Amino acid sequence: GAGVSQSPRYKVAKRGQDVALRCDPISGHVSLFWYQQALGQGPEFLTYFQNEAQLDKSGLPSDRFFAERPEGSVSTLKIQRTQQEDSAVYLCASSLARVEGYTFGSGTRLTVV
Amino acid sequence: KQEVTQIPAALSVPEGENLVLNCSFTDSAIYNLQWFRQDPGKGLTSLLLIQSSQREQTSGRLNASLDKSSGRSTLYIAASQPGDSATYLCAASSATDKLIFGTGTRLQVFP
Numbered sequence: 001g002a003g004v005s006q007s008p009r010y011k012v013a014k015r016g017q018d019v020a021l022r023c024d025p026i027s028g029h030v031s032l033f034w035y036q037q038a039l040g041q042g043p044e045f046l047t048y049f050q051n052e053a054q055l056d057k058s059g060l061p062s063d064r065f066f067a068e069r070p071e072g073s074v075s076t077l078k079i080q081r082t083q084q085e086d087s088a089v090y091l092c093a094s095s096l097a098r099v100e101g102y103t104f105g106s107g108t109r110l111t112v113v
Numbered sequence: 114k115q116e117v118t119q120i121p122a123a124l125s126v127p128e129g130e131n132l133v134l135n136c137s138f139t140d141s142a143i144y145n146l147q148w149f150r151q152d153p154g155k156g157l158t159s160l161l162l163i164q165s166s167q168r169e170q171t172s173g174r175l176n177a178s179l180d181k182s183s184g185r186s187t188l189y190i191a192a193s194q195p196g197d198s199a200t201y202l203c204a205a206s207s208a209t210d211k212l213i214f215g216t217g218t219r220l221q222v223f224p
Contacts, residue, residue, distance in 0.1 A: 098145070102147065
């Protein structure tokens with residue numbers, strides 16, 4: 001596609017509910033990243049894939065967070081048993097090569113009530 | 114551990130002014146540095162990408178410089194317009210590929 005596509009655009013979840021956020025990167029982009037952005041803050045790294053391999057998941061805040069990219073294209077970020085502190089914008093980015101920089105999607109705004 | 118700081122946190126200026134936004138980073142071993150713009154409720158739009166071997170990049174009214182030795186990057190906006198109002202974020206790319214972001218500068222340009 002022409003850009004990085006994320007869905008849903010907005011998600012309201014009741015506390016304790018599981019959610020799944022989808023990222024469709026630019027076609028052919030090898031690297032895919034997930035970031036979490038709290039209100040008024042810069043994005044914080046969550047996890048990184050190169051093709052289907054998850055090379056770094058050091059930013060995932062707890063074992064309730066899980067990400068996958070089984071075929072090396074679309075990625076899903078899953079949050080189990082959501083809590084209020086999970087409320088944030090979740091941004092996905094993809095890159096063909098680091099020398100070319102990163103392209104971000106519009107994000108998914110998650111609100112846990 | 115890389116830390117990125119942006120100053121000022123907020124800036125409000127009249128239309129037509131030339132602006133300087135500052136970004137500093139603690140670890141000079143960066144691969145590149147990227148400036149982004151973020152409009153309220155939106156994702157990030159890439160503005161300029163500076164490789165570690167470069168000193169500056171220009172796009173239209175925007176110019177970004179990079180000084181690795183001092184751990185600084187500057188985004189210069191010439192002849193600011195109300196449409197430039199947004200949050201500007203800088204991010205340093207580390208050896209591990211991930212971007213480390215600053216907290217941003219919130220810019221408002223009023224007519």
